[in-house]
Amino acid sequence: MKLLFSYLIFPGFLFSAVIGLLAGWFDRKVTARIQWRVGPPWHQNFTDIIKLLGKETIVPEGARLTFLLSPYLGLLALILASAILGEAIFFPTPGFIGDLIVVIYLLAIPAIALIIGASSSANPLASVGASREIKLLLGYELPFILAIITIIVKANGGIKLEDILNHQSSYGSSIFSLSGAIAFIVALLCIQAKLGFVPFDIAEADQEIMAGTMIEYSGLPLAVFKLTKAILITVTILFLIVLFLGKDLSPLFLILKFVMILVIIILIKNTNPRLRIDQALKFFWGPVTAMALVALFLAVKGL
Amino acid sequence: MDFRLKALTKSIWVFHVSAGSCNNCDIEIFDCLTPRFDVERFGIQLVGSVRHADALLVTGIINRKALPRVKKIYEQAPKPCVVVAIGQCALSQHMFRFGYNAPEPLDKILPVDVYIPGCPPKPEAIIDGIVKLVNKVRQKK
Numbered sequence: 207m208k209l210l211f212s213y214l215i216f217p218g219f220l221f222s223a224v225i226g227l228l229a230g231w232f233d234r235k236v237t238a239r240i241q242w243r244v245g246p247p248w249h250q251n252f253t254d255i256i257k258l259l260g261k262e263t264i265v266p267e268g269a270r271l272t273f274l275l276s277p278y279l280g281l282l283a284l285i286l287a288s289a290i291l292g293e294a295i296f297f298p299t300p301g302f303i304g305d306l307i308v309v310i311y312l313l314a315i316p317a318i319a320l321i322i323g324a325s326s327s328a329n330p331l332a333s334v335g336a337s338r339e340i341k342l343l344l345g346y347e348l349p350f351i352l353a354i355i356t357i358i359v360k361a362n363g364g365i366k367l368e369d370i371l372n373h374q375s376s377y378g379s380s381i382f383s384l385s386g387a388i389a390f391i392v393a394l395l396c397i398q399a400k401l402g403f404v405p406f407d408i409a410e411a412d413q414e415i416m417a418g419t420m421i422e423y424s425g426l427p428l429a430v431f432k433l434t435k436a437i438l439i440t441v442t443i444l445f446l447i448v449l450f451l452g453k454d455l456s457p458l459f460l461i462l463k464f465v466m467i468l469v470i471i472i473l474i475k476n477t478n479p480r481l482r483i484d485q486a487l488k489f490f491w492g493p494v495t496a497m498a499l500v501a502l503f504l505a506v507k508g509l
Numbered sequence: 510m511d512f513r514l515k516a517l518t519k520s521i522w523v524f525h526v527s528a529g530s531c532n533n534c535d536i537e538i539f540d541c542l543t544p545r546f547d548v549e550r551f552g553i554q555l556v557g558s559v560r561h562a563d564a565l566l567v568t569g570i571i572n573r574k575a576l577p578r579v580k581k582i583y584e585q586a587p588k589p590c591v592v593v594a595i596g597q598c599a600l601s602q603h604m605f606r607f608g609y610n611a612p613e614p615l616d617k618i619l620p621v622d623v624y625i626p627g628c629p630p631k632p633e634a635i636i637d638g639i640v641k642l643v644n645k646v647r648q649k650k
Contacts (some may be wrong), residue, residue: 234549243547250552257563260513262561285550341614416557423561426588 217292219285219437227251227470228435229443236472251436255429261507263425268328274420276326277430280319284434287312288441291448294367295455301368309367309445311352313400316434317343320409323427324419338483339409342399345490346406350396352498353389357449359505360386367448373389374452381450385504390450392498399440399476399480399486405478406486443467517563517589518643520552524562524586528579529610530569533629534596538566539633540632548636564591569617570598570611583619591622591642595635600624622646 212218230251238245257366265273287309290427293299318341358365361373362381399406410418420431443464447455451463481489526533541548542555556562559582573580583592594615597603605611615621622645625638 238547238549242544245547245550245580246552250520253552255514256513256516257520260517261589264585264587417561421558424558426562439635442631 212293213289214404221292221441222285222288222437223333226433226438228439229439229464230436232465232468233439236469236474238481241475251432258425258429258432261425261445263427264422266328266378266422269422272322273328274427277423277427278325278342278436279322280316280434281430283312283315283319284437284441288437288444291367291441291444294371294448295444295460298368298371299380301366304365305356305367306358306365306370310351311329313441313445317400319378319434320419320431323423323431324421325505327422329370329422331415332419334415335409335421338400339419341483341487342406342409345479345487346399347425348478349392349490349494349498350400352495352502353396354391354449355387356385356498356505360504366414371448371452371455375454379451379453384509385501386450388497388501388504390446392494392501393446393449394474394492396408396496397446398471399490400442401438401471403471405474405481407480408483408486435501439468443471480503485496510522514647516648520554521557521563521639521643522554522561523564523593524556524559524581524582526565526567526579526582528569528575528599530598530647534568534598537629537635538595538631542580542636544634545631548639551639559585560587562586562590564593565619566593566595567599567615567619567621568595570602570608571576571613571615572610576612579615579643580618586615591646592619593623593638593642594621595625595627595638596629596630597626600626603628604625606618 214220228248228251231246231248233247235245289300290305290309290312294301294305305401321339321343323334324339325331357370357380360383361370364373366368374380402410410420417420420428423431447460447463447469454461525538541553544593559565565583565586567579569575578611583620592615598605599615602611602614603631606614623638623642624633627634627635630638
């Protein structure tokens with residue numbers, strides 16, 4: 207019962223979906239203000255989801271069964287990740303050994319679900335989008351994991367979220383050391399790509415391949431994908447807070463840190479043009495991985 | 510009022526079908542999204558894929574090549590979906606109506622819900638048309 211509650215309601219589905227949809231609205235509003243527009247009202251993203259639930263679902267000719275199933279795969283995996291992270295933040299429980307690694311794996315699943323769904327939709331533009339998503343996934347996972355290893359090294363080899371939080375509460379947030387700061391920048395760029403925001407929205411480039419991976423989705427499955435994306439915003443930002451800013455997790459500071467990271471992501475989104483897929487891959491495997499390796503080296507040296 | 514209908518009219522995602530227009534109406538549609546008019550205030554968004562669309566904005570005379578494609582696009586859109594004819598060409602084929610390349614006006618092909626005249630219509634006129642469309646959809650239920 208307790209498990210079901212934490213999976214479905216408090217740190218899990220309902221909580222993270224509401225926070226994620228509000229964060230999505232915040233993104234749209236800040237974007238609008240940057241462009242001197244007024245922007246949508248606060249309930250806009252909720253309205254979008256409700257509207258999509260009432261629309262017809264079209265299954266294209268030649269689509270496989272995975273076309274309809276893959277949205278739920280991504281959503282269920284992500285809810286589990288948000289439940290594990292939320293438990294670690296809001297109710298400091300012992301957790302289990304290696305829950306950090308489980309969260310890393312669960313965060314990769316929404317992208318995989320998108321790839322499966324797109325490649326079973328029998329649309330050429332969707333397959334272009336899927337191939338770009340795969341390349342992007344290969345690109346950002348390497349520096350992301352290196353940045354997380356930096357944090358693990360700093361926490362004396364702890365692979366539990368609790369160990370990392372405890373280490374930070376006694377020695378200060380890891381972002382305030384040199385290696386932690388570099389790793390934070392790396393992780394922030396990887397989060398940007400994971401969320402599919404400009405400059406890394408190559409997989410669903412609206413102007414060139416028309417929503418790419420999501421092109422064939424309509425109605426309920428599209429709503430599930432939008433919800434997955436909303437929860438992904440919550441989960442990735444909470445993950446960054448746990449890894450890099452885990453010193454003081456009282457509600458006020460938590461909200462401030464959440465909004466701060468969100469604003470940084472939105473500003474990066476609004477001031478950069480979209481990269482090509484080869485540029486993005488070069489960027490992640492070149493400078494970003496080099497930065498992550500430097501951070502790892504510094505962390506091993508104890509800086 | 511129906512909850513679903515309210516959500517539908519508060520978040521209209523539009524898809525832009527340019528069926529042989531001279532590009533002026535298209536430019537005026539994009540003007541609606543710019544800071545001066547900003548239709549995102551009302552939840553109106555331009556989408557890239559017709560599968561996400563709630564409204565089709567059709568511009569231009571429907572020429573011989575575009576006609577089957579316009580029909581196909583309407584069939585691909587998830588229902589409920591409304592059709593908006595923008596500009597004099599989409600309404601009545603304007604000065605091209607005796608042309609060899611203009612077989613039928615739009616309302617002989619698709620069920621058009623609202624007509625926005627003008628060559629090209631001003632962004633104010635387009636927004637006015639959308640408001641009329643929303644009121645019509647809400648009363649129809």
